[in-house]
Amino acid sequence: MTVGEIAELLHGRVIGNTQATIRGLAKIEEAGPEDLTFVANPKYAKYLEESHAGVVLISPALIPSDRTVIVVDDPYLCFVRLLEIFYPAVREVEIGVHASAVVDATAVLGEQVAIGAHCVIESGARVGAGSVLFPHTFVGCDAVIGEACTIHSHVSLRRGVRLGNRVVIQNGAVIGSDGFGFAAEMDKFRKIPQVGIVVIEDDVEIGANTTIDRATIGQTLIRSGTKIDNLCQIAHNVTIGRHCVIAAQTGIAGSTSIGDHCQLGGQVGMVGHLKIGDGVMFGAQSGVSNNVASGSIVSGSPSRPIAMWRRIEASLNRLPDLLKRVREIEKQLDNQSARVDEKKP
């Protein structure tokens, strides 16, 4: 495509050579003369001068003087749209049921489903129209997968689990494992039956090898639009609201409830039975053991409001020195009293 054609597609304005040919997309550091790239963050504007990119998507505020650009309002979103166009989704699993898949006679498959090699779909399970199951997917009894879902290889969806539409589950994730519930009985532990389910609403994405436990009773719930990264642990009876973003290796203990539009950094840990409001942001590695009100920003372990946490962190660098200073003060005061004592008759 030419720069001019791309600009038309994006309703953008070209400054420079509209006839230049573009064959690929690349990050600004790696882009060559036939690549398009973008600068959305003023922080990366410094790369503009050195970049070999053929053309740069750029916002009106950042126009440089000396190279071909396409000026658009949101260069990042435009770049995402071009990614979708330049790299259209490839069909990796053929429509139909692979001969090696084991599908129970009572399972119900929608139109145009693609069931890969060695998948297992148990009795009473349902797969909605257009959904794709990569090889080695396990779908337990009575589990329900909505329409247009993508389930990658080695995923386990256990008995009774329910997925909405357009849900994406990365490889090896486990949905519906038993909650970690044991009752102390004498000096042993007795397993508490975990008879609830997991409900995952529309447009959720779950990362690779993430685990989401079924509820003891009732349901573990991930509401629509939420994105969960790799290797996260969501315990039994947790509720996560709409359009949250949860980074990798985060763990949320049993029965905690998180509001809408929350963002959790990587390796965050939350104890059980908490209530987290809407729009809360958690720094990476936060350790959360108290309820958090809507709109808060917290960090640290144990977590604190971010301003407080920053003040403490900055103070810590001065703590070893502070010990010395206080010792010095004490000496000085001791000397004073000694002098006072001397003066006494």
Add this chain to the structure above:
Amino acid sequence: MTVGEIAELLHGRVIGNTQATIRGLAKIEEAGPEDLTFVANPKYAKYLEESHAGVVLISPALIPSDRTVIVVDDPYLCFVRLLEIFYPAVREVEIGVHASAVVDATAVLGEQVAIGAHCVIESGARVGAGSVLFPHTFVGCDAVIGEACTIHSHVSLRRGVRLGNRVVIQNGAVIGSDGFGFAAEMDKFRKIPQVGIVVIEDDVEIGANTTIDRATIGQTLIRSGTKIDNLCQIAHNVTIGRHCVIAAQTGIAGSTSIGDHCQLGGQVGMVGHLKIGDGVMFGAQSGVSNNVASGSIVSGSPSRPIAMWRRIEASLNRLPDLLKRVREIEKQLDNQSARVDEKKP
């Protein structure tokens, strides 16, 4: 069942309507007029008034005046027993060997085993009577599974691993992966053969996607009754005692030995070669790099006795202010000496 029938089953005493019909079990917040619920923790007694539950299991100490209750000594354990009765375990894998499973001719299967679709059982492996292997289980050469075990889908049990009886392994767990051992040789690393095994004793439960490495030589050992949650890492040659509880995402490095009846919160990390006594409790996100004596309670990273850790945490909130106060003191003392100097002739 009626309230009266349930009370008889639990050897409990009804106060209120013995004829009320109960159709399900629920958490106190969600229970309706035909549900039974329980209150074991005085903390949750506040929910009693608002609950719509048909009947509440309750301890003698918590009897409320105005609703139908069944008074029992341990409401929680009674509730667990009712869960078992109301939701009896469902057979999800049929007895026998699924046609698509690949079982080596030298493997030995006990009576009434259930081997799911696409399982692979290698040469010399043994599966004890009554054990259930969900689809996609891999059982390596010479691995031994005891009686009445439940192995969920996508579990890997590698060569020579040994499980006792009534062991439960959640989906995707890996038992017997190579220990992480490399010897520095020049500026490279040479893999140290990991020729030991993993031994898991009776009544252990292992969480989803948890990994337990085989020993370099000898064995990695999980003793009877211990419960390990999802996404934990147990390194080579670790020993974990009896009836421990280890919450999710905890990692224990090589050759560390943990006593009986220990409890580890989520995301705990322990370095290698430690000796941890019996009955030790670790707060979530603890970082443990020293031996810990029996009966201790520790928290923090690096971990400290809990009383010390709490004092430090409380003090930290006052640290930024402390810096100011010390600066103030120093000024005051400077002024004093200045005044003293002035007075000098």
Add this chain to the structure above:
Amino acid sequence: MTVGEIAELLHGRVIGNTQATIRGLAKIEEAGPEDLTFVANPKYAKYLEESHAGVVLISPALIPSDRTVIVVDDPYLCFVRLLEIFYPAVREVEIGVHASAVVDATAVLGEQVAIGAHCVIESGARVGAGSVLFPHTFVGCDAVIGEACTIHSHVSLRRGVRLGNRVVIQNGAVIGSDGFGFAAEMDKFRKIPQVGIVVIEDDVEIGANTTIDRATIGQTLIRSGTKIDNLCQIAHNVTIGRHCVIAAQTGIAGSTSIGDHCQLGGQVGMVGHLKIGDGVMFGAQSGVSNNVASGSIVSGSPSRPIAMWRRIEASLNRLPDLLKRVREIEKQLDNQSARVDEKKP
């Protein structure tokens, strides 16, 4: 073998009985009279007296007076070589393609490959000579596996992923899952197509259930000789240099670049877009949010140079007491000013 034969093999010098028979290798605490063991670390020399080992590999500096030893320059490396000899690698997967494996007609298999039961190899994929795929391996379209690789059960190698030679991947690892990239669009998130790949160079080892995301564009890169433990998360567009060692449950966020010969303790977290130099060492549970220069040793969360971190940690134990001391000083100064005020006319 006799002690004399082993000494000859290792070019070592026997002190004691060269005719003693050795049947196995063991750790020093567990070795019996027919076992060989080793002491490499002076810290473990204390076990020498009590050990029942038939013979001990030992360095010239540590020779004890009263037992049979083989004196060698590097007892640890010699022990590793004996492990390789006493426990030669066993072939667990037969050469050839198992009848239950599903291999696309366009896939290319090298000589002497071993493809286990229920493996799935998609179109255009290639497996190099001598590589072993354990059961349930998934190899996506156009993925490339080099020569002499070992891929354990339940591994997913997604579309376009490239492995070098002699790569070892432990069970359940996921290579090439989608990077965690979403663009905010109104109050929702739109998935950014992840069209890049993962490149893993020669002699890398990847731990069980570790996840390595494909690049958004370009590649996520693990350079030769690097070893990554279990349950680690490597995000999109990360680069890890040569001969690094990364312990379990560590997470590295998007686009961060790590140099050669770095060592990361367990449960380390790094934010995205960092530049880490060569030869950097990170303490366990470090939280890294800034670039780190070559040769640094850092620890803590947030991470600091290790000397600084140790001083702060030591100071923290004295912080609660420091608060009291400062209060005491303030009182004393208040009393002084009170006295001064009294004296004033």
